[in-house]
Amino acid sequence: ATAMGIEEALLLHLQSHAAIVDSGDWAARSSFDHGAVMDVIKSLQGSGFVEAQSIKRNSWILTAEGESYAVRGSPEFQVFQAVPPEGISRVELEKKLEASVFKIGTGKAMKNKWLESLKGGTLLRKVQGVTDEVKLQLLEIRDGQHVEVPDNAITDLKNRKLIESRTWVGYSLKKGPKYAPKRVKPATDLTREILQSGEWKEREFKPYNYKALGQPTEGGHLHPLLKVRTQFRSIFLEMGFEEMPTNNFVESSFWNFDALFQPQMHPARDSHDTFFLKAPARTHKLPEDYLERVRRTHEEGGYGSIGYGYDWKRDEAEKNLLRTHTTAVSSRMLYKLAQDKFVPKRYFSIDRVFRNEAVDRTHLAEFHQIEGLVCDRGLTLGDLIGVLNDFFSRLGIKKLRFKPAYNPYTEPSMEIFSYHETLKKWVEVGNSGMFRPEMLQPMGLPADVSVIAWGLSLERPTMILYGIDNIRDLFGHKVDLKLIKSNPICRLGIH
Ligand code: PHE
Known part of the structure; x- marks a missing residue:
């Protein structure tokens, strides 16, 4: 019987009877499993349908040996049966019986x-003839409702280890304060049917449990880096920046270095620092006029510069690499911008870059850069500081300090520091500067146009926000998928 069937039968029984004195008897008479009946009683008691009191009884159950005698007869009976009217020698008798039966039964x-x-x-x-009292007693104990075996017989059976005592637990019960012949579970939803039938007028509804946890969300989960990227992206968009296309991890040295006035003998252009491609090893299609102006600027300068004074090689500029910074994207975009009548622009990008570095707890060979730039007439260092203060304050970082730095493509250049309230010290949060005329003018941008720019890693703020102290726990093959499933939403700027 199902729990529902037992519940119905029990409530119906109580409708016409004052009580159920013994749940064990009732279960046996109704052919229900007593354990299942007990569960139903507990549940009904919990909602006040019945009032139940537990009752305990000591009862006897058969041991394995007792079970076997209840079926095959006691050993003494088996021995008696094996003795023919004319008698039998012990030796012959022993042959006819099981060893233990012969041993116990003969005596x-x-x-x-x-x-x-x-x-x-x-x-x-x-x-x-004889009667096998032991077998009858064992059967009575095994199957009887009310066992009527005399006490001395019980003692014998216990001493022979044919029975064991067991405490039996059951209930004695009567109608409870909320008794009804049928239990209708409170509705959990207000359905169309309940509304249409008018049942809603009488039906009891289960109260909302506002503390219940929601269903775990199945399906995709965003990586913390993606969540933080989304937040940075919305800050840029709020500040009127346009996103640059960053969908090329492979770049030529020309756009990654040469266009940025980075000399060809610069150490960053060594294979120890940069991943160069074997196939395709080179980019042959480059804007020829512009390439020529870049060559001249590197070799002999111009636009007020004396250049580097070395022999610039096209071969070096053609070498393909995995871009080492997203400033390669900025150089392409600024060149493109310079090909039309000038309009001021604010650009940003957030994407992956690659460096041939030894991997440790703060460095990976691939990571993400956040890059922003503003391109307009007459911009000054003051504009750069102002934009940086605006940008970082939207991240909740109010205190900034700047330190003079060097980049081949910016002058002046500044490292950006912010005061870390928990670490109680100034930490570097980014790099910035004003792009050099040696970079901008060969592109064709008007001489009075300046570009202020800055860059930072996406990993650093993500690690701080999510309390991760080893970058390999955040990105790469060692990442724990549980972290991805359970990491909280990202809220920048709220501290
Ligand atoms: N490209 C620089 C880097 O990789 C960051 C930077 C961007 C610096 C723009 C100045 C201006 O660290």
């Missing part, structure tokens, strides 16, 4: 005066 049968032993070892029946 008991003699003691019961069922058998006698003649000289010479012959066993003879002393009585015509």
Whole structure:
């Protein structure tokens, strides 16, 4: 029977009876499993449908040996049965019986005066027939509702280890304060059917549990880097920046270095610092006029510069690499911008870059850069500081300090520091500067146009926000997928 069936039967029984004195008896009479009945009673008691009191009884159950005698008869009975009217020698008798039955049964049968032993070892029946009381008692204990086995017999069976005591637990119950012949579970939803039938007028509704946890969300989960990227992106968009296309990890040295006035003998252009491609190893298609102006600027300068004074090689500029910074994207975009009538622009990008570095707890060979630039007439260092203060304050970082720095493509250049409230010290949060005329003018931008720019890693703020102190726990093959499933939403600027 199902729990529902048991519940119905029980409530119905209580409708016409004052009580159920013993749940065990009731279960047996109704052919229900007593354990299942107990569960139903507990549940009904919990909602006040019944009032139940537990009752305990000591009862007896058969041991494995007791079970076997209940089926095959006691050993003394088996022995008696095996003795023919003309008698039998002990040796012959032993052959006919199981060893333990012979051993236990012979003594008991003699003691019961069922058998006698003649000289010479012959066993003879002393009585015509016997009743196997032990078997009957065992059956009574096993199957009986009310066991009527005399106390001394119980003691015997216990001493022979044919029965064991067990505490039986059940309930005695009557109608409870909320009794009804049928339990209608409170509705959990207000359905169309309940509304249409008018049932809503009487139906009890289960109260909302505002503290219940929601269902775990199945399906995709965003990586913390993606969540933080989304936040940075919305800050840029709020500040009127346009996103640059960053969908090329492979770049030529020309756009990654040469266009940025980075000399060809610069150490960053070494294979120890940069991943160069074997195939395709080179980019042959480059804007020729512009390339020529870049060559001249590197070699002999111009636009007020004396250049580097070395022999610039096209071969070096053609080498393909995995871009080492997203400033390569900025150089392409600024060149493109310079090909039309000038309009001021604010650009940003957030994407992956690659460096041939030893991996440790703060460095990976691939990571993400956040890059922003403003391109307009007459911009000054003051504009750069102003934009940086605006940008970082939207991240919740109010205190900034700047330190003079060097980049081949910016002058002046500044490292950006912010005061870390928990670390109680100034930490570097980015790099910035004003792009050099040696970079901008060969592109064709008007001489009075300046570009202020800055860059930072996406990993650093993400690690701080999510309390991760090893970058390999954040990105790469060692990342724990559980972290991805359970990391909280990202809220920048709220401290
Ligand atoms: N490209 C620089 C870097 O990789 C960051 C930077 C961007 C610096 C723009 C100045 C201006 O660290």
